[in-house]
Amino acid sequence: MFVRLKWSLSRLAPLSILMGLGGCTALSHGFFNPQGPVAGHERDLFVTVSIVLLFVAGPVLLLTPLFAWHYRLSNRGDAYRPKWNFSWWVEGLIWIPPAGIVVGLAVLLWHWTQIDDPYRRLPGAAPVEVQAIALDWKWVFVYPDLGVASVDRLTIPAGRPVHIKLTSGTVMQSMLIPQLAGQIYAMGGMTTELNIQAHRPGRFRGENTQYNGVGFQQQKFDVVAVSPADYDRWAAAARRGSRTLDAQTWRRLSARSIITRPVEFAHVTPNLFEHVVAATGGMTHSPQKAVR
Amino acid sequence: MTVSVPLWPAVLGRFGWQDLPFVRAWENPTISEIIGAFAGALVVVGAVVVAALLTRYGKWRYLWTEWLTSLDHKKIGIMYIVVAFVMLSRALVEAVLMRMQQAVAIENPGFLTPDHFGQLFSTHGSIMIFFMAMPFLTGMINYVLPLQIGARDMAFPWANSIALWLTIGAAGLMMASLVVGEFSTGGWSGYPPYTERTFSPGVGVDYWIWAVTLGSIGSTMAGINIACTVYKLRAPGMRFMRMQMFAWTSLCTSILMIFAMPPLTVATLLLALDRYLGFHFFTNDLGGNMMNYANMFWLFGHPEVYILILPAFGVYSEVVSTFSTKDLYGYTSLVIATMAIAVLSFTVWVHHFFTMGQSANVNAAFGIATMTIGVPTGVKIYDWIWTMFRGEVRFTVPMLYALAFMMTFVLGGFTGIILAMPPLDYLVHNTLFLVAHFHNMLIPGLLYGMLAGYHYWFPKAFGFRLDERWGRIAFTCWVVGFYLAFFPLYVLGASGMARRTQAIFEPSFRPWLYVAGVGAFVLLAALTSLGIQLWVSIRDRARTQVEAGDPWDGRGLEWSVSAPPPEYNFAVLPLIDGRNPFYDHKHDEGQPDPYASPLAYEDIVVPRGSATSVVIGLTAAVAAFGLIWEIWGLTIVALQVIVAAVVLRSFGRDQHRTIPAAEVAREHEAWLARVRTTPAIPRQLETAVVNRGLAEIVA
Numbered sequence: 007m008f009v010r011l012k013w014s015l016s017r018l019a020p021l022s023i024l025m026g027l028g029g030c031t032a033l034s035h036g037f038f039n040p041q042g043p044v045a046g047h048e049r050d051l052f053v054t055v056s057i058v059l060l061f062v063a064g065p066v067l068l069l070t071p072l073f074a075w076h077y078r079l080s081n082r083g084d085a086y087r088p089k090w091n092f093s094w095w096v097e098g099l100i101w102i103p104p105a106g107i108v109v110g111l112a113v114l115l116w117h118w119t120q121i122d123d124p125y126r127r128l129p130g131a132a133p134v135e136v137q138a139i140a141l142d143w144k145w146v147f148v149y150p151d152l153g154v155a156s157v158d159r160l161t162i163p164a165g166r167p168v169h170i171k172l173t174s175g176t177v178m179q180s181m182l183i184p185q186l187a188g189q190i191y192a193m194g195g196m197t198t199e200l201n202i203q204a205h206r207p208g209r210f211r212g213e214n215t216q217y218n219g220v221g222f223q224q225q226k227f228d229v230v231a232v233s234p235a236d237y238d239r240w241a242a243a244a245r246r247g248s249r250t251l252d253a254q255t256w257r258r259l260s261a262r263s264i265i266t267r268p269v270e271f272a273h274v275t276p277n278l279f280e281h282v283v284a285a286t287g288g289m290t291h292s293p294q295k296a297v298r
Numbered sequence: 299m300t301v302s303v304p305l306w307p308a309v310l311g312r313f314g315w316q317d318l319p320f321v322r323a324w325e326n327p328t329i330s331e332i333i334g335a336f337a338g339a340l341v342v343v344g345a346v347v348v349a350a351l352l353t354r355y356g357k358w359r360y361l362w363t364e365w366l367t368s369l370d371h372k373k374i375g376i377m378y379i380v381v382a383f384v385m386l387s388r389a390l391v392e393a394v395l396m397r398m399q400q401a402v403a404i405e406n407p408g409f410l411t412p413d414h415f416g417q418l419f420s421t422h423g424s425i426m427i428f429f430m431a432m433p434f435l436t437g438m439i440n441y442v443l444p445l446q447i448g449a450r451d452m453a454f455p456w457a458n459s460i461a462l463w464l465t466i467g468a469a470g471l472m473m474a475s476l477v478v479g480e481f482s483t484g485g486w487s488g489y490p491p492y493t494e495r496t497f498s499p500g501v502g503v504d505y506w507i508w509a510v511t512l513g514s515i516g517s518t519m520a521g522i523n524i525a526c527t528v529y530k531l532r533a534p535g536m537r538f539m540r541m542q543m544f545a546w547t548s549l550c551t552s553i554l555m556i557f558a559m560p561p562l563t564v565a566t567l568l569l570a571l572d573r574y575l576g577f578h579f580f581t582n583d584l585g586g587n588m589m590n591y592a593n594m595f596w597l598f599g600h601p602e603v604y605i606l607i608l609p610a611f612g613v614y615s616e617v618v619s620t621f622s623t624k625d626l627y628g629y630t631s632l633v634i635a636t637m638a639i640a641v642l643s644f645t646v647w648v649h650h651f652f653t654m655g656q657s658a659n660v661n662a663a664f665g666i667a668t669m670t671i672g673v674p675t676g677v678k679i680y681d682w683i684w685t686m687f688r689g690e691v692r693f694t695v696p697m698l699y700a701l702a703f704m705m706t707f708v709l710g711g712f713t714g715i716i717l718a719m720p721p722l723d724y725l726v727h728n729t730l731f732l733v734a735h736f737h738n739m740l741i742p743g744l745l746y747g748m749l750a751g752y753h754y755w756f757p758k759a760f761g762f763r764l765d766e767r768w769g770r771i772a773f774t775c776w777v778v779g780f781y782l783a784f785f786p787l788y789v790l791g792a793s794g795m796a797r798r799t800q801a802i803f804e805p806s807f808r809p810w811l812y813v814a815g816v817g818a819f820v821l822l823a824a825l826t827s828l829g830i831q832l833w834v835s836i837r838d839r840a841r842t843q844v845e846a847g848d849p850w851d852g853r854g855l856e857w858s859v860s861a862p863p864p865e866y867n868f869a870v871l872p873l874i875d876g877r878n879p880f881y882d883h884k885h886d887e888g889q890p891d892p893y894a895s896p897l898a899y900e901d902i903v904v905p906r907g908s909a910t911s912v913v914i915g916l917t918a919a920v921a922a923f924g925l926i927w928e929i930w931g932l933t934i935v936a937l938q939v940i941v942a943a944v945v946l947r948s949f950g951r952d953q954h955r956t957i958p959a960a961e962v963a964r965e966h967e968a969w970l971a972r973v974r975t976t977p978a979i980p981r982q983l984e985t986a987v988v989n990r991g992l993a994e995i996v997a
Contacts, residue, residue: 184794188724
């Protein structure tokens with residue numbers, strides 16, 4: 007019996023080590039392993055706020071068990087004051103420091119909310135313009151300056167800001183690339199904006215986080231950051247392709263379906279993004295000129 | 299997702315054979331369909347078994363006259379809580395199914411189809427909020443509040459019953475969706491345009507709309523009722539600042555209900571107009587804008603979470619004070635903090651959609667407002683900690699819940715402040731981090747609070763105590779299970795795992811999902827332990843009788859009457875001269891004896907039972923059912939029945955019953971005589987057999 011137990015434990019040991027490692031690798035997909043300035047910023051803010059909050063949560067976590075145990079019924083050695091129910095000192099202690107901490111955090115919050123506003127252009131070179139259109143269970147990325155488009159893969163040059171305009175050709179969705187930046191909703195008839203940047207070449211996972219039906223769990227896309235030279239090569243190659251994103255292809259793409267592998271289009275109907283915004287009610291939301 | 303061919307549109311509306319889960323499972327026997335069919339069968343079998351047992355023991359008449367049609371706030375409160383436990387069982391099983399799916403569906407389709415999974419998280423959320431938490435706290439308030447403020451009943455007993463039956467009817471719709479048709483996959487918040495006919499053509503969203511609408515109307519009525527009860531029915535001398543803390547939190551909750559429920563009703567009705575009559579409030583075309591829905595929904599949704607937590611805060615105030623054998627520390631600051639939370643809860647709704655693209659200034663303003671709520675909430679927790687200071691803490695089950703709550707809730711507050719920071723919210727919004735956060739608030743906050751209240755007031759309601767040992771087992775499972783099930787989700791959320799995901803394509807998430815899956819089973823064990831505890835307690839009730847009515851040396855008026863209390867609550871309405879009238883009269887020198895015979899009795903008028911409220915609530919559910927299935931005739935008839943029931947009730951003359959003074963005197967004197975022969979028990983023995991509900995007074 008014991009022998010068998012020992013054997014199984016020795017078999018389990020490497021497994022448990024693997025489990026532990028797996029635990030850490032999970033976090034490497036998120037903002038704790040930031041690959042761009044925005045996520046890096048936000049990770050720093052997370053750590054800062056957490057340290058401040060330790061001073062709020064700490065006393066509760068210490069005092070609750072301490073008082074409960076020390077003043078237990080069976081501990082007769084202590085003063086028992088059943089009518090004691092108020093003290094200005096304690097009152098000051100429980101109102102003023104938390105309020106002070108919140109005031110401090112509020113200043114921090116105001117400042118960082120301005121800095122990390124998803125609409126705020128990132129400093130540096132002129133940004134790459136991308137228009138992202140959410141469809142059911144896929145993302146379409148249009149590069150208006152290049153005249154190309156890709157589905158479920160966003161290729162960007164590392165070290166250069168990327169300015170994404172988003173809308174949805176269907177229900178509301180939300181774009182999140184955890185290692186690069188926070189998320190923003192994509193809504194029909196409306197345009198939202200997101201500014202991202204990758205520090206260095208790499209592959210990052212992007213996803214829709216707003217439930218939108220049975221293909222939702224598969225609506226992920228790769229963000230491929232490449233060196234500027236590689237990006238130029240990619241753009242040239244993309245333009246040489248044969249596929250055209252015209253009205254007919256758009257109708258096919260718009261159907262509720264999952265695309266198994268990314269697709270690239272060498273030609274795109276001009277003003278496709280504006281067309282989608284208009285078609286999903288854009289004209290009624292903003293004084294944009296109607297697109298003819 | 300199955301498209302069914304209508305069978306007989308003229309009579310059965312949209313219904314086709316495909317709408318029965320049994321037929322679907324027969325035609326396509328996958329595990330997912332079989333689970334659905336099993337759930338539907340469970341509802342049918344459960345109903346049949348209950349009906350058979352009632353017939354077998356001849357209890358129909360008793361149930362109908364004594365319970366279902368009763369307008370007594372105590373019975374209504376108990377029925378609310380029964381509904382809450384039934385719905386808790388269903389929604390917890392759904393949660394376990396989802397956790398199992400996510401544990402096995404790592405680079406694997408798992409055993410639930412995406413559509414089934416979508417229905418599961420939608421029903422789980424809708425039930426836990428609208429049909430578990432709301433009935434639980436409404437029932438708790440219903441039972442305790444009139445007793446605490448020295449009232450004989452709620453302000454509007456008949457409306458109280460209607461609110462209950464609307465809730466039951468709506469919960470019945472949730473159950474019906476298991477047996478016939480499907481449920482929405484739009485989550486508990488039902489965001490359009492996904493929930494519009496264009497994208498969700500089936501009956502699912504209609505089930506959700508009408509269940510939530512009936513539930514919200516019921517909650518609005520309950521809120522008005524509670525507020526009026528506090529304003530108008532306090533016993534003589536019961537000033538606002540003499541009320542028990544639970545009465546205060548009930549009042550704040552009711553104010554929130556009155557102001558927060560209508561936006562939800564409006565939002566769901568506008569969505570219904572979109573779906574039924576082709577309006578365009580929230581559609582993608584012809585001027586619809588779903589942002590209006592998001593604003594309206596969260597204008598309800600955020601106050602809603604404070605509706606959920608404030609009664610629990612009230613329970614903790616009672617429990618911590620009672621089981622620390624000490625006055626509540628900082629009563630005034632608790633009242634101020636409660637009111638501050640109630641007011642502030644209406645100023646933060648935008649934090650549910652920081653990512654909707656409004657300007658940084660708007661986000662920052664709402665983020666700061668959100669963090670501000672942390673101050674009064676923190677003050678409350680410190681108030682409870684200082685209540686224990688220099689007390690004599692007894693580790694009974696309710697107190698254990700309170701301690702676990704304080705330690706765990708503060709961690710949820712920690713992550714709440716993180717989420718209040720817009721830049722951080724951008725990263726974790728819509729991920730499991732958010733899911734972990736709100737479960738971290740709702741389970742240790744609301745659920746532990748309600749369970750603590752259930753333990754604390756159960757002896758008052760039924761005259762015998764709950765089994766302490768099984769209570770501790772259940773408590774341990776609730777706490778351990780919570781940590782196992784939800785702390786991994788913080789990690790997964792920070793790793794970018796979206797919520798509501800049916801399958802996972804990231805193998806490194808595996809260990810965390812396994813731990814969370816184990817936690818779900820521990821939580822299921824916790825619920826099972828509660829069931830066993832109830833059974834054991836009923837079995838051994840002869841040994842835990844507390845007829846004298848004060849098993850915990852309680853402080854509020856509710857402990858000054860017998861257990862269970864008489865229908866009229868108080869033989870003579872008490873005169874209030876302090877904050878803890880009953881406790882001080884018991885313990886202080888020179889105070890009147892709380893168990894002395896009153897000088898005189900008078901006739902007491904109590905409301906008679908009413909069948910009309912049952913008819914109204916259930917017929918409203920039938921009307922909704924007709925709307926869901928487009929059986930218009932059924933809806934029209936049902937609405938006429940509702941109008942007829944109201945008319946009928948308004949012509950009723952004999953709606954009250956007078957209990958003569960002599961009868962009151964007889965009952966009360968008999969109870970007092972029994973109290974005099976009851977042994978008084980010191981606090982060390984309060985969980986022992988000898989505790990018959992009379993507290994020993996140590997001079």
